[in-house]
């Protein structure tokens with residue numbers, strides 16, 4: 001496969017970020033996580049960050065025009081020439097259309113949309129127990145992956161905090177937003193023959209194995 005242009009779909013907390021990290025290690029393509037890009041913008045106090053913050057804190061989506069611009073620039077950058085992994089984008093049909101336009105204008109096409117799926121109750125349990133280190137974003141879970149010293153990062157000793165939008169009420173709202181605005185993309189990509197589905201309740205290694213097998217099959221099909 002000459003290029004690997006992948007998007008990751010799925011509810012918040014399904015494990016998209018974990019799988020994206022692994023794909024990045026496997027394929028050496030840049031990884032663009034919209035949520036990370038926006039959180040960095042908020043931290044730096046850029047115009048994008050100032051505009052995005054209130055939506056993010058409420059668990060609402062940031063307006064399409066703001067996020068589309070960011071991703072279209074990334075997809076069109078030199079480092080993404082051989083492909084990219086997008087996590088958390090697109091999240092609406094308008095975003096998916098904008099991405100399709102950007103990819104087509106470069107004479108390229110998407111390789112696959114990987115949908116990592118998990119029931120709402122699992123997502124709520126995973127996200128409401130998630131803690132992140134303040135300094136470098138290392139991720140823990142109070143129940144499933146606790147740090148050695150409660151409240152502090154094993155890797156850099158900085159304090160662990162809960163993301164504003166990981167509080168249970170906000171997680172429930174993010175899930176509603178996912179069902180209303182992002183789930184239609186499952187059909188959108190299925191119609192285009194790009195959708196591949198994975199069970200996000202499985203262990204991360206297992207999900208990763210399934211994704212690799214799927215990508216290997218796609219590569220074989222492309223060579224036929």
Ligand code: AMP
Pocket residue numbers: 012034035036038055056057059060061062063064067087088089090091092095165174
């Ligand atoms: P995430 O870390 O992917 O869960 O994203 C955190 C928050 O960033 C979301 O709840 C939204 O407020 C915002 N966000 C991330 N990606 C998008 C997107 N594609 N469109 C709009 N808002 C987004």
